[in-house]
Amino acid sequence: VVNICTPSGYHAEVVIKAAKAGKHIIVEKPMAITKEQLDSIEDACRDSNIILSSISQNRFSRGVTITRRAIEEGLLGRILCADIYMKYNRTQEYYDSGSWRGTKRVDGGGALMNQGIHGVDLIQYLAGSLKSVYALSKTLVRRIEVEDTLSAVVEYKSGAIGVIQATTSVYPGYPRRLEINGEKGSIALEETSIVRWDIDNSKYEDIVLQASFISSTATPTALSTAEHRNQISDVIRAIKTKTKPLIDFEEGRKAVDIILVIYKSAEEKRTVFLDD
Structure with missing residues (x-):
């Protein structure tokens, strides 16, 4: 298994070479930064018959798993609102620490593509596919x-x-907050911990998890590794059993596709539909 952790804009080139060499692949987020790169990765992986998984480790957290189950079981009723707020702080020194950071060609984007992609992945994973955006x-x-x-x-x-919403410029920076609101109930998570559980007559055991998350707001290196380990274990399971990992190519590209459409909307100053 090849684990690819290069700067974002170089992911596609390395993924394609590894796929052609017949290696299974785990690639850091974002899997790629353009639609053309994504399509090239898809072709290479299909032709080589290998497993590829893009890092979306938050899906493996307990809080996210419980929230998804609650939505699927209809505990929130019809979903009305689904929001993700990512108000981080990255200093100028952070951006100056690597010549690729904050560049279109290699970083692919800024607060949304780099820091915000995990939140975008979670909101679509929990609330479902997007129809349109205006950014x-x-x-x-x-x-x-x-x-x-x-x-x-x-x-x-x-x-x-x-x-x-994503920013890297507010002080002091805050934990990512995700809110899902339905006709019958609402759930809020900070990072991957459930901090609000407002559902009548529900008695999940230990449902409101303690806010034990490690904040990714001000210190980029202050990240938990448990969920990464869980995702890597899932990839190993998929390889051994010749099945799909939870986050395969199709799942991994969803957040990137959404971000690219959001960027298009912001650039063209109009509503853009994801099926355009």
């Missing part, structure tokens, strides 16, 4: 080529509406 993107504080602040109003195929 506003700005570089307000940092000296970088790409956005340090972005907000998008989104409509889901279910009819629900929501907000996707």
Whole structure:
């Protein structure tokens, strides 16, 4: 198994070479930064018959698993709103620490593509596929080529509406917050911990998890490894059993496709539909 952790814009080149060599692959997020790169990766992996998994480790957390189960069981009723707020702090020194950081060519984008992609993956994983987006993107504080602040109003195929917001310029930075609101109940998570569970007559054992998350708001290196280990174990299981991992190519590209559409909306200043 080859684990690819290069700067984002170089992922595709290395993935394709590894696939052609017949190696199974785990690639860091984002899997790629353009549609063309994604399509090339898909072709290479299909032709080589190998397993590829893109890192989306938050899906393996207990809080996310419980939330998804509650939604699938209808405990929230019809979903009306689904929002993700990612208000982080990355200093100018962070961006200056690598020549690729904050560049369109290699980073692929700013606050949304780099820091926000995990939140985008989670909101679509929990609330379902998106139908359309309207976004506003700005570089307000940092000296970088790409956005340090972005907000998008989104409509889901279910009819629900929501907000996707990402920034790396607010002080002091806060834990990612995800909110799902339905006719019968609501759930809120900070990072991957459930902090609000407002559902009548539900008695999940130990449902409101203690807020024991490690904040990714101010210190990029302050990250838990448990969920990464769980995802890697899932990939190993898939290889041994010749089955799909939980996050295969199709699952891994969903968040990137959404982000690319959000960027298109911000650039063209119009509503963009994901099926366009």
